[in-house]
Amino acid sequence: MTDIKSLFPQELAMLLTAEGENAYRASQIFQWLHKKGAGSFDVMTDLPLPLRNKLAERFFIPSVTPVRKLVSSRDGTVKFLFEMHDGEKIESVVMRYAHGNTVCISTQAGCRMGCSFCASTVNGLKRNLLPSEMIGQVQAAQEHTGLKISNIVLMGIGEPLDNYDNVIKFLRLVNHKKGMNIGLRHISLSTCGLADRIDRLASEGLPVTLSVSLHAPGDDIRTRIMPVARRWDMDTLLESCRRYEKTTGRRISFEYAMIKGVNDTSECANRLGRRLAGTLCHVNLIPVNEVKGKIYKRSEKNTIETFTKVLQSYRITVTVRRSLGGDINASCGQLRAGHV
Ligand code: SAH
Numbered sequence: 264m265t266d267i268k269s270l271f272p273q274e275l276a277m278l279l280t281a282e283g284e285n286a287y288r289a290s291q292i293f294q295w296l297h298k299k300g301a302g303s304f305d306v307m308t309d310l311p312l313p314l315r316n317k318l319a320e321r322f323f324i325p326s327v328t329p330v331r332k333l334v335s336s337r338d339g340t341v342k343f344l345f346e347m348h349d350g351e352k353i354e355s356v357v358m359r360y361a362h363g364n365t366v367c368i369s370t371q372a373g374c375r376m377g378c379s380f381c382a383s384t385v386n387g388l389k390r391n392l393l394p395s396e397m398i399g400q401v402q403a404a405q406e407h408t409g410l411k412i413s414n415i416v417l418m419g420i421g422e423p424l425d426n427y428d429n430v431i432k433f434l435r436l437v438n439h440k441k442g443m444n445i446g447l448r449h450i451s452l453s454t455c456g457l458a459d460r461i462d463r464l465a466s467e468g469l470p471v472t473l474s475v476s477l478h479a480p481g482d483d484i485r486t487r488i489m490p491v492a493r494r495w496d497m498d499t500l501l502e503s504c505r506r507y508e509k510t511t512g513r514r515i516s517f518e519y520a521m522i523k524g525v526n527d528t529s530e531c532a533n534r535l536g537r538r539l540a541g542t543l544c545h546v547n548l549i550p551v552n553e554v555k556g557k558i559y560k561r562s563e564k565n566t567i568e569t570f571t572k573v574l575q576s577y578r579i580t581v582t583v584r585r586s587l588g589g590d591i592n593a594s595c596g597q598l599r600a601g602h603v
Contacts, residue, residue: 268398537577
């Protein structure tokens with residue numbers, strides 16, 4: 264059976280006309296699935312019953328069902344554990360910011376990138392998520408919080424560029440005028456640094472914000488904590504980032520998890536500053552979330568302050584990520600880890 268919710272209206276129209284149906288039905292069905300979030304064909308009451316029955320025989324609508332919902336009493340952050348049609352579980356987080364409600368979605372069930380500080384990678388990759396399952400997370404987040412979502416970050420479980428085609432299709436679907444119609448400039452994609460895919464992404468003509476998880480000032484430290492650094496060294500990665508910035512005109516955001524005694528000295532800050540000086544970018548320092556079973560501790564507050572000042576002396580914009588949902592295990596993969 265074909266996943267009907269991962270099809271563009273034109274693709275669906277072709278399938279329907281081949282069956283002797285009218286092409287305009289495709290647009291109706293697309294709106295039911297994407298704008299109204301229909302979970303079954305039964306509710307599509309403006310379609311003739313025989314067509315609804317035919318659809319139910321040929322197609323399925325992948326479900327995204329909440330099995331747990333945790334609400335932070337500190338800041339209202341909501342974390343969902345969702346179950347997919349085949350029983351796989353993933354997480355999404357809804358955060359309320361001044362600039363709008365943001366949902367952080369997963370792109371894979373599990374992850375095979377192996378970053379040593381990350382909870383998502385502990386049991387490896389189970390499977391890629393379908394475009395419809397990424398749409399479903401945004402819709403379910405809206406439905407079960409009652410909040411209108413205006414921003415999306417692809418920073419949940421998984422490596423978006425390791426599920427490239429499905430992620431690109433998701434971006435085009437979620438942006439579709441007849442669907443959710445969320446602006447691409449309101450979407451950020453985070454990658455651990457698959458340099459060749461960053462180049463490919465630059466050629467897609469999708470003005471999303473790119474975040475790159477750097478976490479180290481050079482290959483010596485980076486290869487120790489991120490296996491992906493052995494495939495693409497930092498020079499190659501930074502070249503791709505600069506090309507991305509040139510092609511799209513968009514400033515890149517570098518994520519840097521501050522890990523005590525690993526990557527947080529002022530020598531590290533100076534090395535990083537020298538490397539990034541002159542690149543149109545932004546560095547986001549994230550005090551590392553301590554994950555069960557991992558030895559890493561977050562850097563001290565004054566270490567983070569010193570690190571920030573050193574980077575600023577290279578005229579680099581730096582922010583320190585405000586940690587939301589600390590009381591509900593809101594960071595990457597922590598909730599799913601207890602359910603696999
Ligand atoms: N695979 C993508 C997106 C998912 S992770 C990527 O690597 O960018 C989103 C961000 O959270 C990444 O920057 C990741 O390195 C970071 N992260 C993972 N585990 C973390 C932890 N324990 N503490 C702080 N940040 C973490």
